Amino acid sequence: MDDDAVLMREAAGGDQNAFATLVERYRVRAVNFAYRFLGDHQAAEDVAQEAFVRAYQSRHRYRPAATFATWFFRILSNLCLNEVRRRKRQGLVFGPPNAATTATPDPSASPDAQYEQQELGTAVRRALAALPEKQRLAVILQRYEDMDYEQIGRIIGASRGAVDGLLSRAKGTLRQELSNYF
Amino acid sequence: MRCTQVRKLLSSHQDGALSAARAAAVTEHLERCAECAAAFAELQRTWQALGLYQPAATAPGFTAAVMRRLGEKLPRPAWQAPRWAVAAALIFCLVCGGLVGHVQFATSPVQAGTQIALAVDVSQQLGIDAFGPLPADSLSGAYVQFTGAEGGR
Numbered sequence: 001m002d003d004d005a006v007l008m009r010e011a012a013g014g015d016q017n018a019f020a021t022l023v024e025r026y027r028v029r030a031v032n033f034a035y036r037f038l039g040d041h042q043a044a045e046d047v048a049q050e051a052f053v054r055a056y057q058s059r060h061r062y063r064p065a066a067t068f069a070t071w072f073f074r075i076l077s078n079l080c081l082n083e084v085r086r087r088k089r090q091g092l093v094f095g096p097p098n099a100a101t102t103a104t105p106d107p108s109a110s111p112d113a114q115y116e117q118q119e120l121g122t123a124v125r126r127a128l129a130a131l132p133e134k135q136r137l138a139v140i141l142q143r144y145e146d147m148d149y150e151q152i153g154r155i156i157g158a159s160r161g162a163v164d165g166l167l168s169r170a171k172g173t174l175r176q177e178l179s180n181y182f
Numbered sequence: 183m184r185c186t187q188v189r190k191l192l193s194s195h196q197d198g199a200l201s202a203a204r205a206a207a208v209t210e211h212l213e214r215c216a217e218c219a220a221a222f223a224e225l226q227r228t229w230q231a232l233g234l235y236q237p238a239a240t241a242p243g244f245t246a247a248v249m250r251r252l253g254e255k256l257p258r259p260a261w262q263a264p265r266w267a268v269a270a271a272l273i274f275c276l277v278c279g280g281l282v283g284h285v286q287f288a289t290s291p292v293q294a295g296t297q298i299a300l301a302v303d304v305s306q307q308l309g310i311d312a313f314g315p316l317p318a319d320s321l322s323g324a325y326v327q328f329t330g331a332e333g334g335r
C-alpha cells in the first residue's frame with residue numbers, strides 16, 4: 001500500500017490531519033489541472049476545493065487497488081466537466097486567455113524573443129481551450145500530470161485505444177494551430 | 183514500415199506507449215525518412231510549447247478552506263426527501279392500506295351476497311355473460327373441464 005493509500009485509510013478512520021496532508025500534497029496539482037482545463041483561476045480553486053471535499057465524503061469508498069491520484073483526478077475531472085456544462089447551460093463563458101498566466105519569459109532573451117515566447121504561450125492556451133473536452137482532459141493528464149494511457153483511461157472512462165486516439169487527434173490539432181509559431 | 187503507418191504512430195511513440203518492437207521500427211524509419219522525422223520534430227516542439235502554459239500560484243489558505251468545509255453536508259437535491267420522511271410516508275401508506283382493506287373485506291356474509299348479486303345484475307345489464315358456463319369448445323372451457331375447476335359454479 002503506498003503512502004497516499006495509508007493516509008486515505010487513516011482519513012477513513014476519522015483522522016482529518018491525514019486528509020489535510022493529502023490536500024497539501026495534491027493542492028497545487030489539483031488547482032493547476034482545473035485551471036488548465038477551465039482557463040479561469042477562481043473557478044479552478046473552487047472546483048479543486050470541491051473535489052477534495054467530495055473525496056473526503058467518499059473516503060469509505062476508496063479502494064487502494066487504484067492509486068489515490070487516479071481516484072482523485074477522476075472526481076476532479078468530473079467536476080471540471082460539470083462546471084463547463086453548467087456554464088454552457090447558463091450561457092456563461094470563461095474569460096479570454098490571459099498572457100500573465102504563461103511562463104515568465106527568459107530575461108536573458110532579447111525583447112523580440114521574449115515577446116514571441118509570450119505570444120506562443122497565449123496561443124498554446126487558446127489552442128488547448130479550443131480542444132474538445134475529452135481531448136483536453138487527455139492532453140492535460142498526459143502532458144502536465146505525466147500519466148500513462150491506462151491511468152488516463154481510468155480517469156476519463158475510456159479504453160486504452162480510445163485514449164490513444166484522443167491524444168493523437170489532439171496533438172494533430174495543436175500542431176496545426178501552433179505551426180505558425182515554429 | 184510505411185510513412186502512413188509511422189505517421190499514425192508518432193503520437194504514441196512520443197508518449198512511449200508503443201511496444202518495444204514497434205518503437206524500434208518507428209525509430210528506424212525516422213532515421214531514414216526526412217519527412218517523417220520533420221513531422222516528429224514538429225510534434226516534439228508543439229508538446230514542448232505546452233510547457234509555456236503555467237498556472238498562477240495557488241491562493242494561500244487553500245488547505246485550511248478545504249478542512250473547514252469537511253464538516254459541511256452536501257446540499258440535498260430538491261427532489262430528494264430526507265430518509266425519515268420517506269420512512270414515515272411508507273408507514274402511513276401501509277397503515278392506510280390496512281385500514282381500507284379491513285373496512286372493504288371485513289363485511290358480513292349478507293353484504294357479500296348482496297355484492298355478488300349486484301355484480302351479476304350489472305353483467306346481465308351490460309350483456310356480458312361473465313357468470314354463465316364457459317363454452318365447451320373454447321380453450322378456457324377445455325381447461326376448466328380438464329382441471330374440474332368449475333365444480334363450484
